[in-house]
Amino acid sequence: xxxxxxxxxxxxxxxxxxxxxxxxxxxxxxxxxxxxxxxxxxxxxxxxxxxxxxxxxxxxxxxxxxxxxxxxxxxxxxxxxxxxxxxxxxxxxxxxxxxxxxxxxxxxxxxxxxxxxxxxxxxxxxxxxxxxxxxxxxxxxxxxxxxxxxxxxxxxxxxxxxxxxxxxxxxxxxxxxxxxxxxxxxxxxxxxxxxxxxxxxxxxxxxxxxxxxxxxxxxxxxxx
Numbered sequence: 313x314x315x316x317x318x319x320x321x322x323x324x325x326x327x328x329x330x331x332x333x334x335x336x337x338x339x340x341x342x343x344x345x346x347x348x349x350x351x352x353x354x355x356x357x358x359x360x361x362x363x364x365x366x367x368x369x370x371x372x373x374x375x376x377x378x379x380x381x382x383x384x385x386x387x388x389x390x391x392x393x394x395x396x397x398x399x400x401x402x403x404x405x406x407x408x409x410x411x412x413x414x415x416x417x418x419x420x421x422x423x424x425x426x427x428x429x430x431x432x433x434x435x436x437x438x439x440x441x442x443x444x445x446x447x448x449x450x451x452x453x454x455x456x457x458x459x460x461x462x463x464x465x466x467x468x469x470x471x472x473x474x475x476x477x478x479x480x481x482x483x484x485x486x487x488x489x490x491x492x493x494x495x496x497x498x499x500x501x502x503x504x505x506x507x508x509x510x511x512x513x514x515x516x517x518x519x520x521x522x523x524x525x526x527x528x529x530x531x532x533x534x535x536x
Contacts, residue, residue, distance in 0.1 A: 319390055320416045323398070323408040326375035327355035328470045330458045331420065333413075336360060338391055341368075352460070353469060362387060370398070370410075377402035385410075395419060441478045441496050449480060449495040452504055464489050465514040487515045494521040 317338045324331050334349050341347060346361040358372045368390040370383040377400055385396065395415045398408035406423055409416045440446040453473065456462040463469045464484035472483040475495075482491040489512040494500040503521050510520065 317391070319410055320413040321349070321358075321360070321370075321408065321410050322416045322420050323349070323358055323372060324375050325351035325353060325355055325357050326373050326378060327351065327357070328353040328457065332357070333416070334358075335413075372398065372408065374400050374402070374407055376400045376405060376407060439477055440475075445497065445501050446475065446480075446495045448501055449493065449504055450475065453480065453493075456510065461509040463510075464512040471512070482510075482512060484512055484514075489514055490517040492517075492519040492521075494519070 319336050319338075321334045321336055322331065323334075328351060330351055330353065332349070332351055336347070341360065341362040346359060348356050349358040349360065351357050356373075358370065360371075361369045363369055366387055368385045368387045370385070372381050372383070373379075374381050379402065381398075381401060383398065389396070390410060393412055395409060395411035397406050397419075398410065399405065400407045406419075409419045437443040453462060457471075460469060462471060462482070464471060464487060466484060466487040466489065468484050468486040470485075472485060474481045474483070478494065478496040480493045480495050482493070483489070491510065491512045493504065493510075500521055507520075512518065
């Protein structure tokens with residue numbers, strides 16, 4: 313008989329948006345021990361605790377509704393070789409998974425694909441001038457955020473991202489720097505793929521793609 317002593321929890325940080333994988337040990341959580349789960353950005357995003365050897369409690373700060381959710385599971389179920397879904401009660405959507413590492417990672421990949429499909433179902437394929445380019449640009453920027461390669465020159469690592477029909481605008485809420493990335497043509501996508509890191513210029517407005525002119529487009533209201 314195989315006794316499972318660890319399980320994997322995957323959650324996305326409500327502060328920076330990075331996806332975090334946490335390995336939870338049965339022994340580390342025994343006797344009512346409590347463990348705080350902290351994102352790489354330093355934000356405390358969740359806490360887990362074993363209660364009376366029978367209950368496993370998970371408190372999560374939800375990235376969708378920005379509220380705390382409290383989940384209680386039977387301890388015997390958490391350590392089994394099966395997947396459990398963490399749901400946002402407000403939105404009715406999946407925000408994380410608990411279970412064997414390989415199953416958790418497979419589920420995260422399916423969730424990422426379904427989010428794109430959901431965006432298409434909501435009509436965003438008609439909103440964007442070139443949906444295929446836009447979705448790839450968003451995927452690349454998400455990966456850059458997770459890897460710490462998207463930041464501001466003022467030292468703030470967390471940027472606000474807003475999508476428009478033809479571009480992405482990045483904002484630093486600390487110094488009001490703005491960076492614009494075109495997401496309309498194959499050339500726009502190729503430019504982004506060639507750049508390993510993007511850093512906004514402190515207190516400045518910059519368009520990163522070459523060949524862009526201010527006559528062609530304008531910044532949104534946040535730039536005025």
